Amino acid sequence: MSRIKACFAALKAENKKALIPFVTAGDPNPAVTVPLMHVMVEAGADLLELGVPFSDPMAEGPTIQKACERALEHGTSLRDVLAMVSEFRHTNSTTPVILMGYMNPVEIMGYQAFATAAAEAGVDGLLTVDMPPEEAGALVEVLKAVEIDPIFLLAPTTTDERVAKICAEASGFVYYVSLKGVTGAANLDVAAVDAKLAQIRRHTELPIGVGFGIRDAETAQRVAAVADAVVVGSAVVNRVAENAESPEKINEAVATLLCEMRVAMDAGPPKVGWFAKLFGTGK
Amino acid sequence: MSSEVADLPDASGHFGVYGGRFVAETLIEPLDELTAAYERLKNDAGFQAELDRDLADYVGRPSPLYFAERWSNMLGGAKIYLKREDLNHTGAHKVNNTIGQALLAKHLGKTRIIAETGAGQHGVASATVAARLGLECVVYMGAEDVKRQALNVYRMKLLGATVVPVESGSKTLKDALNEAMRDWVTNVDNTFYIIGTVAGPHPYPMLVRDFQAIIGREAKQQIMAAEGRLPDALIACVGGGSNAIGLFHPFIEDSDVAMYGVEAAGDGIDTPRHAAPLCAGRPGVLHGNRTYLVEDDNGQIIETHSISAGLDYPGVGPEHAWLKDIGRANYVAVNDDEALKAFHDLTKIEGIMPALESSHALAYAAKLAPTMRKDQTIIVNLSGRGDKDIHTVAGLEGITV
Numbered sequence: 001m002s003r004i005k006a007c008f009a010a011l012k013a014e015n016k017k018a019l020i021p022f023v024t025a026g027d028p029n030p031a032v033t034v035p036l037m038h039v040m041v042e043a044g045a046d047l048l049e050l051g052v053p054f055s056d057p058m059a060e061g062p063t064i065q066k067a068c069e070r071a072l073e074h075g076t077s078l079r080d081v082l083a084m085v086s087e088f089r090h091t092n093s094t095t096p097v098i099l100m101g102y103m104n105p106v107e108i109m110g111y112q113a114f115a116t117a118a119a120e121a122g123v124d125g126l127l128t129v130d131m132p133p134e135e136a137g138a139l140v141e142v143l144k145a146v147e148i149d150p151i152f153l154l155a156p157t158t159t160d161e162r163v164a165k166i167c168a169e170a171s172g173f174v175y176y177v178s179l180k181g182v183t184g185a186a187n188l189d190v191a192a193v194d195a196k197l198a199q200i201r202r203h204t205e206l207p208i209g210v211g212f213g214i215r216d217a218e219t220a221q222r223v224a225a226v227a228d229a230v231v232v233g234s235a236v237v238n239r240v241a242e243n244a245e246s247p248e249k250i251n252e253a254v255a256t257l258l259c260e261m262r263v264a265m266d267a268g269p270p271k272v273g274w275f276a277k278l279f280g281t282g283k
Numbered sequence: 284m285s286s287e288v289a290d291l292p293d294a295s296g297h298f299g300v301y302g303g304r305f306v307a308e309t310l311i312e313p314l315d316e317l318t319a320a321y322e323r324l325k326n327d328a329g330f331q332a333e334l335d336r337d338l339a340d341y342v343g344r345p346s347p348l349y350f351a352e353r354w355s356n357m358l359g360g361a362k363i364y365l366k367r368e369d370l371n372h373t374g375a376h377k378v379n380n381t382i383g384q385a386l387l388a389k390h391l392g393k394t395r396i397i398a399e400t401g402a403g404q405h406g407v408a409s410a411t412v413a414a415r416l417g418l419e420c421v422v423y424m425g426a427e428d429v430k431r432q433a434l435n436v437y438r439m440k441l442l443g444a445t446v447v448p449v450e451s452g453s454k455t456l457k458d459a460l461n462e463a464m465r466d467w468v469t470n471v472d473n474t475f476y477i478i479g480t481v482a483g484p485h486p487y488p489m490l491v492r493d494f495q496a497i498i499g500r501e502a503k504q505q506i507m508a509a510e511g512r513l514p515d516a517l518i519a520c521v522g523g524g525s526n527a528i529g530l531f532h533p534f535i536e537d538s539d540v541a542m543y544g545v546e547a548a549g550d551g552i553d554t555p556r557h558a559a560p561l562c563a564g565r566p567g568v569l570h571g572n573r574t575y576l577v578e579d580d581n582g583q584i585i586e587t588h589s590i591s592a593g594l595d596y597p598g599v600g601p602e603h604a605w606l607k608d609i610g611r612a613n614y615v616a617v618n619d620d621e622a623l624k625a626f627h628d629l630t631k632i633e634g635i636m637p638a639l640e641s642s643h644a645l646a647y648a649a650k651l652a653p654t655m656r657k658d659q660t661i662i663v664n665l666s667g668r669g670d671k672d673i674h675t676v677a678g679l680e681g682i683t684v
């Protein structure tokens with residue numbers, strides 16, 4: 001069984017939802033990334049999304065754009081990212097790792113060369129933001145041959161007909177983009193997400209991850225109540241950015257955020273006052 | 284050449300292996316909506332009449348085809364005709380496209396227009412049509428270009444547009460396009476994105492080409508009237524490729540007509556400072572389509588350089604990529620110095636001050652014409668006028684105006 005499948009099956013048995021943090025590989029420097037991956041797992045992450053830096057990240061808000069710029073200052077390449085996954089796998093053979101990025105680095109490396117190297121490194125899934133299934137045929141074929149799941153996006157604008165088509169191509173899980181906008185946006189509407197997830201579930205048994213706009217324990221918990229997995233990008237990357245000048249503080253800052261989210265997600269649907277009790281803040 | 288090439292793209296927006304739709308899922312539905320609306324309106328007599336009227340009365344079409352006799356004689360070879368897109372309202376070919384897309388926006392009921400711009404010509408052309416239709420207009424422009432093109436920034440503001448300086452990446456045209464895409468993804472419900480060249484996801488490369496093809500259709504009639512036969516060669520500069528494809532497309536099936544797309548070589552295509560993806564780049568995926576790009580071995584896009592801001596772009600329209608691969612068009616490059624010389628020559632010899640972009644096409648004509656016979660003809664697309672570049676040219680000569 002693939003790591004992604006095993007992970008979601010284990011969570012389901014415990015009646016828990018997956019927490020999937022995202023960091024850009026090589027941000028703010030390449031030495032930070034692998035230790036940070038281990039720390040995120042200890043802090044409660046179930047799967048990891050590792051961003052492959054790209055010069056033109058069209059779907060990202062300012063937070064992840066800047067993360068790409070910091071990583072590219074150190075020349076972090078797709079091959080470097082694969083080497084990081086490989087290093088992570090020395091001591092972690094269970095946590096699924098999904099690469100998230102844009103097509104061009106994969107195009108230039110070559111589909112087959114990428115698939116072989118990624119499988120060898122221990123990558124479990126690939127999410128390319130600018131690769132809808134219509135263009136993905138050849139890539140999906142080589143990925144599936146090495147048992148890497150192509151992770152496809154669904155959006156608020158995706159028609160029912162397309163949902164069906166995309167779900168038929170997808171494996172591992174599907175990723176619902178919670179809002180019309182870029183990463184780091186703040187206009188999350190959980191009720192609307194819930195309605196769309198119901199529509200998606202009519203077309204697939206795969207777990208559904210929800211990302212974009214999840215910025216704190218409270219939003220993580222509200223989304224976890226309706227989805228199978230919560231993807232947290234900009235909120236995590238902000239913790240990295242705040243400590244970019246003193247990278248030794250990054251692990252603790254990220255771990256604190258993820259612990260809060262983990263606790264909130266596991267606590268279940270909101271009960272009045274629980275958040276203040278746990279964290280002493282009045283959200 | 285078979286009509287198969289002229290009939291591209293295919294239904295999913297591909298020109299051979301190029302083009303397509305490489306965008307985030309959120310944009311697929313609005314792109315489908317745009318494609319369907321365009322397919323419907325393209326054959327709608329009312330829409331076409333409205334477009335033709337605007338092109339005639341507002342843009343000032345047809346633009347003349349001018350025989351540059353003195354310059355041709357001095358070069359001592361083929362007769363050079365200039366397609367005078369510089370005489371259009373707002374001073375460049377860009378308005379042919381913005382007029383068309385703004386009409387689409389109106390028919391789709393969109394109330395807000397966004398655009399990206401490099402030199403500011405497309406931004407001005409977008410702000411112009413938005414003003415006329417009473418639509419809100421936001422123009423994204425790299426922070427570096429905002430500094431370099433202060434005059435056009437002010438023109439856009441006078442026209443009522445909001446100019447947003449883009450601070451990410453290399454702070455130039457490619458980053459402005461990224462930012463416009465981000466705006467579109469966020470505001471898809473009420474916003475129409477007017478892309479300024481034959482790049483971007485399907486259907487943009489097709490519809491921008493169709494709106495610009497008026498250039499080649501007119502030129503074909505005009506050269507037949509003047510010479511009684513088709514031209515031997517067409518020459519146009521290639522940034523994203525819209526003025527070039529506009530001239531080329533109606534001639535694609537005329538296999539005796541040679542086509543030359545001229546890219547910006549900057550300091551030279553053997554240096555790192557150029558903007559010539561077709562001559563010195565390789566295929567990849569950027570801004571929604573597969574095409575030739577200026578990129579490094581890891582697939583990161585490299586900052587380009589050209590004296591002309593309108594050619595300073597690391598990609599190129601996918602149809603050009605295909606025309607290159609199948610050998611129907613030739614792509615060559617002209618450096619900053621050669622373009623500058625052509626700028627001065629045409630100004631002094633013909634009394635026409637060309638845009639620095641168009642000067643690249645002229646510089647190649649100056650190389651090609653002397654190799655041809657005197658009874659042969661060349662049409663050069665004079666895509667824009669040079670007023671906007673006076674600061675740049677003066678600056679190079681140490682003069683402040």
Ligand SMILES: Cc1ncc(COP(=O)(O)O)c(C=O)c1O
Pocket residue numbers: 375376377401402403404405479480481520521522523524525526527592593594638640641666667668
């Ligand atoms: C006068 C002029 N010519 C050419 C171009 C290049 O664009 P394209 O290659 O799409 O024609 C520009 C772009 O700003 C321009 O202003």
